[in-house]
Amino acid sequence: MDTNIVHSPLDGDAIKQAAQSISSDEMTLLDRYWRAANYLSVGQIYLMGNPLLREPLKFEDTKPRLLGHWGTTPGLNFIYAHLNRIIVRDDCKVLYICGPGHGGPGMVANTYLEGSYSEIYPEVGEDLAGLKSLMKQFSFPGGIPSHAAPETPGSIHEGGELGYALLHAYGAAFDNPDLVVAAVVGDGEAETGPLAASWFSNKFLNPVRDGAVLPILHCNGYKIANPTLFGRMEEGELRSLFEGYGYDPIFVSGDDPAVMHPLMAATLDACFARIRQIQKDARESGKAGEPRWPMIVLKSPKGWTGPKEVNGKKVEGFWRAHQVPITDTRTKADSLKLLEEWMKSYHPEELFGEDGRLLPELKALAPKGDKRMGALPEANGGLLRRDLDMPDFRDYAVAVPRPGGSTAEATRELGKFLRDVMKRNEAHKNFRIMGPDETASNRLDAVFQETDRVWIEKRESFDESLGENGRVMEVLSEHLCQGWLEGYLLTGRHGFFSTYEAFIHIVDSMFNQHAKWLKITRDLEWRKPIASLNYLLTSHVWRQDHNGFTHQDPGFIDHVINKKADIVRVYLPADANSLLWVADHCLTTWDRINVIVAGKQPAPQWLTMEQAEKHCQAGIGVWDWASNDEDGEPDLVMACAGDVPTLEALAAVDILRKYMPELKIRVVNVVDLMTLQSHGEHPHGLTDMAFDALFTRNKPVIFAFHGYPWLIHRLTYRRANHNNIHVRGYKEEGTTTTPFDMVVLNDLDRFHLALDAIDRLPGWRNQSGSAVEYCEAKLKEHKAYVHEHGEDMPEINGWGWPYGTAARTGD
Known part of the structure; x- marks a missing residue:
């Protein structure tokens, strides 16, 4: 024929x-x-x-x-x-x-x-x-x-x-x-x-x-x-x-x-x-x-x-x-x-x-x-939904001999995990990956070891990873990817949607409608739970330095958090092992919309898999290995959410500890953004007592955040220490520039974070002069260097966490 x-x-x-x-x-x-x-x-x-x-x-x-x-x-x-x-x-x-x-x-x-x-x-x-x-x-x-x-x-x-x-x-x-x-x-x-x-x-x-x-x-x-x-x-x-x-x-x-x-x-x-x-x-x-x-x-x-x-x-x-x-x-x-x-x-x-x-x-x-x-x-897909056959995410762990002691591309490691999710569920044909022509760009290309992109049209001999039976669906339209995935989920199957962070806004209103659908079905006993809609937002704002301002926008998570608390989740894993835990968790949930924000570029790895599990299950916690308050009352809380903000926050802590060694600093990392809300507003939210135990009731908090700063204020405005929380994040400053210059333009870099901390520690000003001089000088040096050389200073690219030999996290 x-x-x-x-x-x-x-x-x-x-x-x-x-x-x-x-x-x-x-x-x-x-x-x-x-x-x-x-x-x-x-x-x-x-x-x-x-x-x-x-x-x-x-x-x-x-x-x-x-x-x-x-x-x-x-x-x-x-x-x-x-x-x-x-x-x-x-x-x-x-x-x-x-x-x-x-x-x-x-x-x-x-x-x-x-x-x-x-x-x-x-x-x-x-x-x-x-x-x-x-x-x-x-x-x-x-x-x-x-x-x-x-x-x-x-x-x-x-x-x-x-x-x-x-x-x-x-x-x-x-x-x-x-x-x-x-x-x-x-x-x-x-x-x-x-x-x-x-x-x-x-x-x-x-x-x-x-x-x-x-x-x-x-x-x-x-x-x-x-x-x-x-x-x-x-x-x-x-x-x-x-x-x-x-x-x-x-x-x-x-x-x-x-x-x-x-x-x-x-x-x-x-x-x-x-x-x-x-x-x-x-x-x-x-x-x-x-x-x-x-x-x-x-x-x-x-x-x-x-x-x-x-x-x-x-x-x-x-x-x-x-x-x-x-x-x-x-x-x-x-x-x-x-x-x-x-x-x-x-x-x-x-x-x-x-x-x-x-x-x-x-x-x-x-x-x-x-x-x-x-x-x-x-038409009632939950009746047909069967759980995915999941590989053990621990098998994909990145070795972390000490905090920052190894480098990895988080989404590349995730791609290996998704490849095997695809493999283990091929017989059931109930899992697909959607994305607008970016699966390889987003470092998920390991999935092509197991399957192709769906392609029914003519194929040339030199085409790669195209096939009639592929399970990756790529078309340069977020609308099509979102709509296909919704139809797939609503009829009882599972999926994963990866896209550039800045362009997920194209489907803001589609997200709205799906979230409303899930909200209503929660109260309809006859509607059985469907698999969650899982977004991976990568090529994110802090590493879109090569594309420029047009590709820089972290605001989708602001939009998501407007929805009913029990429907949405937002995760900001700081490294590859944390991302693997989060992805495994999201793929096994139902009747939710999970938003994962993670970078694809090489980055320091902070937590072993065992530590990542413990930390991600809590959603938020003190990183004891980065703190020196020794379980006592800190003078300063340095908080962070997101991979690049975590890197800059830790580098700021390094500066402060070098120049102000007696300053007691507590580092708090947030994976699950919803933990910041009160427990009465979101099931993942911390009680006031638990929040105060992390952030104190009266100490300054410098918060390095992935997105727009005011979102953190929205989430924490009822907390006792809200007036002491100072947030740095994206403030609509961007261009085609170096990676570090992107954070400098938005005052999210290590030097601005350290200066912010000093400004909020009036009792320490007599001891902070050298730190201020150092940070101000480095900012000037950075600007001159990138304008002359077109790349970041070697000390920025080569920085590593200098304390300790083994990572440990608090409860």
């Missing part, structure tokens, strides 16, 4: 002919099912009583606040009903991704009709009382949101932000060979940057071992108040666009249900047949080939089947259908009457029995058991 064969385009005329042969009785039943979903969707937006209109509609039957979105919903219901038909006929697994942001009424209505909703929420039963509860709870205080939220069965994609539906779909399909993901993309959503890039995801889908994604671009022509670009594009232009992306588009267009139902049925028949053929060819040959996957462009009116006009103004097929087409239903009789006519146009007496249940012949159209899209295990 020629594995590069491109399947011929799906024949639109043949599909139309096939539509004519589809049973009209089958389509009549399916149309009634669709009407039932539409009826329940309208009822959720408007009603809080009289759910089947068994009595004339009254003002008090409607909600005082009308919230929800109708415009996209009938199209979503249409797709759902037709997917049900395929699932029942073929006994296949289909995951529904609802991209249009506020399609909540439809998703809730359909999961209610199939029975999965009432199984999870028995208080919303399949009877008249349940219908009333279903309608009242929607966008109502104490009820449910207006979008496809975590509370919605079958959902792994929340409509709180647009642009990521297709990414979640592909993430779900990777390593899920029996799954088809129907990804509905709204034409408004399709205008976003992330969604525009998402179409390239088909280049990473391997039909040998992955599932399939069926994109359905839902073109109803309008956003909130404007036409959509896709809605105004001619069919030929759209076809060329998607063929250019590598898809085989089929168009389903119209507004007459009698035509649209058989056309959609025949189209889905053709799409699923094409998917099965692509997978069969690939799995028999063992080669991915270069398939042209099918997709659907569904063109239907916005607000389809709703009121044509309201108050003489166009609604159906226009932006006025987007949210609530009829307002004032509690105060205006004409509006109430129009609503009643609209809802009765669906003929609820043909859909529901006297007891409020969906009629049996319609109920029979829904799939059964866990084949229902609302009950699909993949």
